[in-house]
Amino acid sequence: MVNFSLETLRRQYLSLYPIYLIELPLSNSLIHLDSQAYLIDKLLGERCQPEDEYRKKFWRKIVDCLEVGLRELDSNDDELEIDERFYDLLTELMVSSFSNQAGPSTAPKTSYRTFIYDIPSHHPANQNQNVNELMSNSSEEQNYNISKEGKITLLEEQIAIQGGTTGLRTWTAALHLSHHLIHDFDKSLLQNTQNGIVELGAGTGFLSILVSQLGIDVISTDLGIETESHEAIEQEEEEEEEEEEEENGESRTPLSRLTFNVNMNRISSRQNIQVRALDWTDAFLPLEQRPKIWKELNEQKRTIIAADVIYDPDLIQPLVTAISVLLGQAENDLQAIISATVRNQETFDMFLDSCNQHDLKVDFIQVPPMDITSPTFWDSALDKGTEVKLMRITRVS
Incomplete structure (x- = not known):
């Protein structure tokens, strides 16, 4: 059965729910491999993604939570680690954001927004x-x-x-x-x-x-x-x-x-x-x-x-x-x-x-x-x- 908090997170993310209102699952729960797999499959795997600035703030929040969870568990299990794909994405978004600052656009941001019901x-x-x-x-x-x-x-x-x-x-x-x-x-x-x-x-x-x-x-x-x-x-x-x-x-x-x-x-x-x-x-x-x-x-x-x-x-x-x-x-x-x-x-x-x-x-x-x-x-x-x-x-x- 899908963790309710993860499914809520999925729906909030795809619908561009304000970052400051999003409450993440507990860090020691989010760090588990099956939770990370869910994030990769159901959030990163969605074809139509939110605009880059929103994604950067969201995944920065996710990575911070994962790092806290890893420290809290203090596990000797070598298999328990943060998937590198989160870091790769965050790096890509930050580089993209820096590049856009060099030539700011006056056009309003356009973004995909997905409602799941x-x-x-x-x-x-x-x-x-x-x-x-x-x-x-x-x-x-x-x-x-x-x-x-x-x-x-x-x-x-x-x-x-x-x-x-x-x-x-x-x-x-x-x-x-x-x-x-x-x-x-x-x-x-x-x-x-x-x-x-x-x-x-x-x-x-x-x-x-x-x-x-x-x-x-x-x-x-x-x-x-x-x-x-x-x-x-x-x-x-x-x-x-x-x-x-x-x-x-x-x-x-x-x-x-x-x-x-x-x-x-x-x-x-x-x-x-x-x-x-x-x-x-x-x-x-x-x-x-x-x-x-x-x-x-x-x-x-x-x-x-x-x-x-x-x-x-x-x-x-x-x-x-x-x-x-x-x-x-x-x-x-x-x-x-x-x-x-x-x-x-x-x-x-x-x-x-x-x-x-x-x-x-x-x-x-x-x-x-x-x-x-x-x-x-x-x-x-x-x-x-x-x-x-x-x-x-x-x-x-």
Whole structure:
């Protein structure tokens, strides 16, 4: 059975949990050969690693702990030593850090961030054959008995705001909503999803990818210009310049990064998830003047989801208008599930007032808070202490 503290450490490390908040296993436990093997296999062995500065601080902390453990045991066992691979990695990271100081870059740090989560055995997703193909299954052939788990790897910016958008990193509201989709599914958070869901302001794609891994058809949307396959109008020379950036995830436009992350997590042809451009301000136009995606969504009648989209007063009216248009008339029996971090009460109240003006009913969903000692997803702590509200929005009858 995997040591719980080691598995927690794995999930914290891969999700870029703040170094100062990480509590390592006891040093005299971490020094054991099987613990070191776990670190090498499950942390160093992960293909998509955190950015170098984070890794340097993390592995420096690990090596210090291992050295303390070796001194504490004071063992005569010649086989008990610190694996040289930890020292090699740390040396490599320190040399790399020194080299980068010679020519500092003004660009924000970009890093892979991996969220690993478990789906309860009683969750309906476990009965879905498509979902089973997307999950990592435990078996006696594996070195470690890890229960069935899902994995979402994203390329994110490690700053709060980039180019006026918060859409290039995963925020607390998305993690909370995803937690409740997994553990409080009996609250009908995603009822009437036979036609699938559409996510507004998908950002990094975390929530859309999670829902698709739960076996639900998803259209993931954000601001940007689509490829020619969706009849976008782009200059040919601009496409050629951006093509290479989008392939390696360097592009920092919301739709490009969303597309990159979705493709990186598309591990099965059965995982039905599309990325589409959707500008909320188009909702003010007559239907015949809107881009094609609006007509498609009007016909498909999808459940709406969104997380952390209530932060800019200037976007409140376009957002609520878009939700109103997509919900259509009351007889559609559609709903929008919104997860919001309340950073500014005035902005949040503006959203509620706008919903009322559009004949939209807002019901707050009462669910237990996520366990902070053993959460489904380890957060970055940027929104630590802020309130997250879950809302169900429907058309007033």
